[in-house]
Amino acid sequence: MISAVTLPRALRVGGGSVAELGTLIGSMGYRRPLLVTDAFMVQSGAAENLIASLSACGLEPCLFSETVPDPTTDSLWVGVRLAQDHNADCVIGFGGGSPMDSAKAIALLVAQGGEMRDYKAPKINSGPALPIFAVPTTAGTGSEATQFTIITDSKTDEKMLCIGSAFLPVAAIVDFELTLSMPARLTADTGIDALTHAIEAYVSRKANNFSDLLALKAINSIAGNLERAYVDGQDRSAREAMMYASTQAGMAFSNSSVALVHGMARPLGAHFHVAHGMSIAMLLPVVTEFSVGSAIPRYAECARALMCASDSDPDRLAADKLVERLRNLATDLAVPTPRSYGINEQEWKKLTPLMAQQAIDSGSPGNNPVVPEVTEVAALFDQVYA
Numbered sequence: 196m197i198s199a200v201t202l203p204r205a206l207r208v209g210g211g212s213v214a215e216l217g218t219l220i221g222s223m224g225y226r227r228p229l230l231v232t233d234a235f236m237v238q239s240g241a242a243e244n245l246i247a248s249l250s251a252c253g254l255e256p257c258l259f260s261e262t263v264p265d266p267t268t269d270s271l272w273v274g275v276r277l278a279q280d281h282n283a284d285c286v287i288g289f290g291g292g293s294p295m296d297s298a299k300a301i302a303l304l305v306a307q308g309g310e311m312r313d314y315k316a317p318k319i320n321s322g323p324a325l326p327i328f329a330v331p332t333t334a335g336t337g338s339e340a341t342q343f344t345i346i347t348d349s350k351t352d353e354k355m356l357c358i359g360s361a362f363l364p365v366a367a368i369v370d371f372e373l374t375l376s377m378p379a380r381l382t383a384d385t386g387i388d389a390l391t392h393a394i395e396a397y398v399s400r401k402a403n404n405f406s407d408l409l410a411l412k413a414i415n416s417i418a419g420n421l422e423r424a425y426v427d428g429q430d431r432s433a434r435e436a437m438m439y440a441s442t443q444a445g446m447a448f449s450n451s452s453v454a455l456v457h458g459m460a461r462p463l464g465a466h467f468h469v470a471h472g473m474s475i476a477m478l479l480p481v482v483t484e485f486s487v488g489s490a491i492p493r494y495a496e497c498a499r500a501l502m503c504a505s506d507s508d509p510d511r512l513a514a515d516k517l518v519e520r521l522r523n524l525a526t527d528l529a530v531p532t533p534r535s536y537g538i539n540e541q542e543w544k545k546l547t548p549l550m551a552q553q554a555i556d557s558g559s560p561g562n563n564p565v566v567p568e569v570t571e572v573a574a575l576f577d578q579v580y581a
Contacts, residue, residue, distance in 0.1 A: 198403040200450050201342055203329075205366040206442075210435070212370040213245070213330060217252030219366055220285060220328060227255050228328070229283040231274060231298035232290045233262045236332070239376070245289060245330075257281040262290070262297040265464055265471065268311050269349040274301045278325070285326040288338070288364070291385070292345075292471055295329060295338035299362040300346050302327050311346045311355060316558050320359030329364040332373040334424075334437040335385020335472055337392055337445020339367035347465050354461035356557050363449075371431070371438035379425050382437075383528035384472030386421040389441040390414065390501075391475050395454040396447035398486070398493045399562045406451035409443045414500035416440035425528055456482045458559035459572060462550035467538050476530040480521040481579050485571075487514045490564035533580045540580065547576045 205223075207215050220228060228249065236242045237260045249256040259274040278286065278301055286305075288298030300311055302325040307314075314320050329339035338344075342363040347354050377385075393413040396406050416436045423433035459482065460474035469477070487494045495513035498504035503520035504513035533543060551573035554560060560567055567575075 196403065198405055198450065200405050201360055201363055202446060203340055203364050203367050206369060207367075208369045208439070210370060210372045210431075213368050213373060214248060216245070216287070216328065216330060216368050217249045217254055219368075220249070220254060221252055223326070223365065225285040225326060226253070227257070227282055227284045228287050229274070229278045229281060229285075229301070230256050230258050230287045230289055231262060231301060232258070232260050232294050234260055236260065236290050236294075241332070241373075242289065256287075257283060262294045264293050265347055265354070265468070266293050266297045266300070267347045267349045271297060271300050271304060271311065271346070275304045278305045283325060285328060287328045287330060289330045289332070291331070291333040292336035292338055295331065295336060296344045296346060298329070299327055299338075299344035300357070303361050311357065312348055314357045315355035316358050318358070320357060320361040322359075322361040324361040327362070327364040329367040330373070331367070331369070331441070333377060333381060333385045334371070334374050334434070334441040335388040337389060337441050337448070339364055339369065340442050340445040341449035343449065345461065345471070352465045353553060354465040354557075356461065356559070367442070369438060369442050371435040374434050374438055375429060375431070377428060379428065381472070382425050382428060383421075383530065384470060384476050385441070386417065386424065386437060387476040387479060387524070387528070387530070388472040389437070389444045390417045390421070391456050391479050392444035392448045392453065393417070393440070394483070394497050395456060396444065396451040397497055398490045398564050399448075399452045399454050400564070401452040401562055402493075403451060406447045409447035410451070411496065411500045413440040413444035413447060414497055415502070416443070418500065418502045421524075422527060452562040453559050454563040455486060455554075455560045455567060455572075458554040458557045459550070459575065461557055462553040466546050466550060467533070469536065473530070476525060476528070477533060478579055480518060480525055481575060483521055484518045485567075485575055486564050487518060488565070493564070538580075543576070543580050547573050550576055
C-alpha cells in the first residue's frame with residue numbers, strides 16, 4: 196500500500212528554539228510576517244518578545260492578537276484585512292490551538308478570498324495560501340504538523356473541519372520551554388487531546404505504517420509524563436516529552452485521521468463553548484468503550500504503549516485495560532462531566548439530535564473502527580452526560 200505523507204519542510208526542536216524563528220523565516224525568503232496570537236500572549240509579554248526577536252533579524256512583523264477561543268468565521272476578518280494592509284508574505288501562528296487555527300484560516304483567505312464555509316470538508320484545499328510558520332505554546336493540538344484547521348461558522352455554530360495541504364505549516368518551532376507556564380487544567384486537557392490524536396490515528400481506518408510508528412511513540416511518551424506535567428508544571432523533562440509527543444501525534448493523525456471522539460467533540464464545543472481539549476477529555480473513555488470491540492488488536496497495542504497492559508495480556512484483556520485506564524486518567528486529572536461543568540441537562544437533550552448529526556456530517560466518525568449510526572452517536576452523548 197502506498198501512503199501519501201505530508202510534513203512541514205523544517206522543524207526546530209528543543210528548549211530555546213523559538214529564538215531561531217526569525218532566522219528560519221528569513222532563510223526561506225520571507226520578510227513581512229503577520230504574527231497571529233491572542234490577548235494572553237500579549238499580556239504575558241511573549242508576543243512583544245517575539246516581535247522584537249523577529250525585528251532584530253531584519254523582518255517587518257505585524258501583530259494580530261484578537262483571536263478568540265474556538266475561532267469563528269467572524270473573528271477572522273480583522274486579521275485578514277490586517278494581513279492585506281501589511282502586504283504580509285507569511286503568517287505565524289503563535290499560541291495554542293485557537294491562534295494556530297486562526298493563522299491557517301487567515302493564510303488561506305488572504306490568498307483565495309471567499310468564506311471559510313466554502314472550504315470545509317469534504318473539500319480538499321491544496322492552495323494557494325500564505326506560508327504558515329507554527330509556534331505552539333501548548334502540548335496538545337499538534338497543529339504545527341497538521342493539514343487541518345477548525346473554524347466555527349458564526350451563523351450556524353457548526354465547527355467546520357477544513358482539510359488540505361494549504362493548512363500545513365511550512366515550518367514549526369517545537370520549544371517545550373513555551374509550555375512551562377501552562378496551568379494544570381490546560382495541561383490535562385491538551386495532554387488528553389494529544390493522547391486521543393495518537394489513539395485515533397492508530398485505530399483509524401486510514402492508519403498506515405508511517406502513522407502507526409508515530410502514534411505508538413506518542414502514546415508511550417504520554418504514558419509516563421502527562422500526570423507528572425499536571426502535578427508539577429516545572430518538570431522540564433515531562434514538559435519536553437509531552438511537547439514532542441504532541442508533535443508526533445499531530446504528524447500521526449495528519450497522515451491518518453481522527454475518528455469518532457473528535458467528530459463528537461466539535462459540536463459539543465461549539466454549542467456549549469467547552470474548550471476543545473476538555474470536550475475530548477469528556478468523551479474519550481465512553482467513545483473508546485463503544486469502539487473497542489471492533490478493533491481489539493489495535494486498541495490492545497495502544498494499551499501496551501500506554502503501559503497499562505503487558506505483552507503477555509491477551510488482546511481482549513489489554514483492550515479492556517485501556518478503557519479502564521482512560522476512565523482512571525479522567526478521574527486523576529479531574530476531568531469534569533458535562534453535568535458537573537454546568538451544562539443544563541434539558542439544553543443538552545434538546546441539542547443532542549443536532550450534535551449527533553453534525554458529528555456524523557463532519558466525516559470523522561467514518562474513520563472509526565465501528566462506523567456509528569446517528570442514533571448511536573446520540574446515545575453516546577446521553578451516556579457522556581449521565
